[in-house]
Amino acid sequence: MTTIIENLVKRFDQTTALKKINVTIEDGEFIAILGPSGCGKTTLLRLLAGFDSPSSGNISIGDQRVSDNKMTLPPEKRNIGMVFQSFALWPHLNVRKHIEFPLLHHAYVPKDTSVNISKRVDEVMEIIELTELANRMPSELSGGQKQRVALGRAIAPKPELLLMDEPLSNLDAELRMEMRKEIQELHRLTNATIVYVTHDQGEALAMADRIVVMNKGEIEQIGTPQEIYSRPNTPFVANFVGKANLIDGMWEADQFTPASNPNLTWPDLGVSVPLKKKGIYPIRPEQLTLMEDDRGGIHGVITSVQYQGKEIHYTVQANGQAWLVHTDLMQKFQLGQQVTIQLKVSVREDNRNVVYL
Missing domain, CATH: 3.40.50.300 (P-loop containing nucleotide triphosphate hydrolases)
Structure with missing residues (x-):
């Protein structure tokens, strides 16, 4: 019934x-x-x-x-x-x-x-x-x-x-x-x-x-x-279910430019229309990676390291915002280390898998 x-x-x-x-x-x-x-x-x-x-x-x-x-x-x-x-x-x-x-x-x-x-x-x-x-x-x-x-x-x-x-x-x-x-x-x-x-x-x-x-x-x-997890409609849902990083910026068609780095462009990974209208790009911690070099990304400092067995949870302070990043055990960084946050993206282009780092 x-x-x-x-x-x-x-x-x-x-x-x-x-x-x-x-x-x-x-x-x-x-x-x-x-x-x-x-x-x-x-x-x-x-x-x-x-x-x-x-x-x-x-x-x-x-x-x-x-x-x-x-x-x-x-x-x-x-x-x-x-x-x-x-x-x-x-x-x-x-x-x-x-x-x-x-x-x-x-x-x-x-x-x-x-x-x-x-x-x-x-x-x-x-x-x-x-x-x-x-x-x-x-x-x-x-x-x-x-x-x-x-x-x-x-x-x-x-x-x-x-x-x-x-x-x-x-x-x-x-x-x-x-x-x-x-x-x-x-x-x-x-x-x-x-x-x-x-x-x-x-x-x-x-x-x-x-x-x-x-x-x-x-x-x-x-x-x-x-x-609910992949396409949250509101900032609350994105943050409450899975603790997404909510990045402010500008949407143009299916491309997003974060306010903290106008030289970056991120593709649409399935962001809901309500969040696009608010100028928000939700990123799950597992969608990010950390790099030591200075390739394109968001520069920050690691302020927390939590070992979780199968992965490591990092908090990175960047441009006045705390970013949550989950990496596998192959990536190991130290508290206070300078790092670059980058988006892991895999998309289809001309029948090839293209990875943006």
Whole structure:
């Protein structure tokens, strides 16, 4: 079922938390709501869940209008599942009882499932790979196992919409990476429609079909992970997702001249029209290289060196701006060293690959 959010506004006294939000979520789609703290993403999730009422606008889940400025259906009357930031497990119920609970009490359990609850519990236990731990209590489970139980409880009644509120934020880094795979596999097996709130760009890029980037209560851009990363529409998106260097200058047709060096010309690598209109050229740190000699480029001084195992992250101060440059281990420079920043570009010209350095 399609979920439609139309002109959604939410105000708290004199503060407007959401400003005319419009999103259509297709059946079976994995949508990530991405943004910094205070951007309104959790408020949007609470409105989808029915914990809050909109000031104006409306929400429809499938064929049912669930919220507008006159009425709001409570969570128990919406065909949704919810996974919280905390695991929210009941200490007195074992794993199997957690999965069984929504099947006994959820208002929208399909008839073919409700007549054979035990079979559905077995199916979910296999999906979350906890069959052998069916009788374990929450206190006897690891963090990752607890999160699987929370996921299993949410998907058991086959909700139309599965809402996840930063479900991995309480896990350590290695376990978060593992749980990303688990959630992706769960999505593949169940084909559930998922709305996933996160401030972690890595999670959004890795898992979502589309990403909704929010800032200050508004949607900055909606697109696939590739579109959001490669063709940001606003300076905020370019900087928040991937930490692009935003270079000021002048666009003429498909050529850009940076203000810091009018002798340079950079080709269009797929820069969006809105950024061109602002006279901005977004460059990802991995699109730059550093040179010791004085060939054409931007001259600067290295002010930070961070070894990252497979690459080295440099900060270069040039013309009053801090440039982020990621290089492989073959390029090694020292703190305080004078360098030249150059753009790595590979383009097609007369059926040949031409590299500009």
